[in-house]
Amino acid sequence: MNKEGKSASQFSIAFKGFKRNRAALFCGWILALLYLAAIFADFLSPYSYRNEDRGYSYCPPMSIRIWDSQKGLTRPFVTGISLRFDQFHKRIYEPDFSKEYPVKFLTAGDEYLLLGVFPCRYHLFGVDAPGRIHVWGADSRGRDLFSRILYGSRVSLSIGLIGVTISFVIGLLVGGIAGYYGGRLDNIVMRICEMFMMVPGFYLMLALRAAFPPNLNSLQIYLLIVVIFSFIGWASLARVIRGMSMSLREREFVLAARAIGLSDFSIIIKHILPHTLSYSIVAVMLSIPGYILGESALSLLGLGIQDPYASWGNLLSEAMGIVSIQFAPWIILPGFFIFVTVMCFNIVGDGLRDCLDPLLRFEGKI
């Protein structure tokens, strides 16, 4: 018994170890922030993902100023911009100090549904028209990159979670059932798994995408990508879970549950699968980056989320040409977010593995 007089399960003891892992904890917080930002993307972003102004095409990141040449220190403002073309017909933006647009907080702008239900017009910050604020620059059509990255994170971050959840549930159930019953059923299921695992994931993804009509709307494509991912992802998890389930079914507490007369299904749910959790949580954490990268790759190739909807992948597709990277380096920012997210998931996954490892050994599996 621990000090509080309340008994701790081994799981919660192991989780305390995670809190001592600074790097993993830090990355966990970053992920939490990213997901929070994704949830409140429409509030945090000054513009909606489709709000465009061609006059601001490839506008570089603006700096928020607090020093006025005449008035001295003032409230934060952005300047207007003036556009001219140099001798190579390249766009040159220069701050136009004759126009000052103060940065307003909780200001009205594009309408949206907060949390998907409450109609709302207020944004965390913004400037009054005709000024525009582009803290991280704008894309070719003059849409705010900061806003689009926030909106894009909704797709990119959720697709991994939803995809992983579906394949996790399928993998657990299929693996658990195959391992528990064994015999013919197990044989058939495992051959199917191997079929899925034989094909390289990315080609399978392309092939599956090609099997569906090209002109789907973005919601359909989103769902399609989720389904495709889960379709690919469950097999490897199912195989490992099946092995664990096979050894777990011989354990005496499973025999005891059978002697009580519990049904096979409730034994699998209550006594087999919970013991595979420490493995599968780690496996899931480490497989989320694959989903995020997969979505990015599909969208980058133009097979995923379509303009005007944003995802980190299709934002990056603008950065495919060397010319645009050279003239507007800020458009590779979504790539940075992909990198950070993938890295955080990996570090958190590793941290979880480290702290769950004793539990894994205790449960005598793998």
Add this chain to the structure above:
Amino acid sequence: MLLELKNIKKYFPAKTSLFGRKKGFVRAVDGVSLTIQEGENLSLVGESGSGKTTLGRIILKLMPCDEGGIIFDGKDITRLSTGKMRPFRKDLQMVFQDPYNSLDPRFTVRNIIREAMVFERGKRRNQREEKIRALLSAVNLPLDTLNRFPHEFSGGERQRIAIARALSMNPKLLILDEAVSSLDVLVQDQIINLLMDIQTKFNLTYLFISHNLRIVRKISRKVGVMLKGKIVEMAPAEEIFNNPLHPYTKQLLSAALEYKVIPYQGDPDKTDGSLRDIGNGHFVAG
């Protein structure tokens, strides 16, 4: 008659050779017949590998037998499906060999015991809780154990929890498969005494499985000696201890007294599995 086994056989396929051909069978249980009367504790002894666990699991229908019949409480349960077997489950319970393995480490003691009561319909929550408490005190565990997890207990305490779980279904026959073998001698005695205490209170009959003759002396009325899947001697406990006839029984007895195990050199296969009647309810092979 509480339980009658008729010529139970269970052969496991032996290790397959490299190319998957089967190389014969392991005769884990090879024609065992026995009867248990209500209240008449039977012990099965024999060295490890003699098929005791397999037999216990067959009785509980945790694995099917290849041949033979199981008659429990007058009903043939040999071929009952999982669903049809359910009403008999509560009458037939088992305490397993390894107390570190027989309790789900993710369940608290309360949930471990409560799980065994799921099929008791119409009981209110507080009635169940009351019963759980009564069971805990029956096996001499303090009530504050309820919210704790199995890894916080010693082997002996865990075995008490396992006994409480089995008792919660009010079984008629309780199979104890090496239930005390992994415990140290002092705790063994405590558990045996506990089992004898609760026998009359819960109206139990024990099938006590052990590799050690010494342990079973106190608790059993009848003793069966198993060797390589067969019963080679079956007699009232006093007879076995005072007048062992089969050479293997004699070896077991001396091993139990000297605390060491001597593997039996003879071959039970020479006998046809039938037992000779010696008198005094004493039967021996060959």
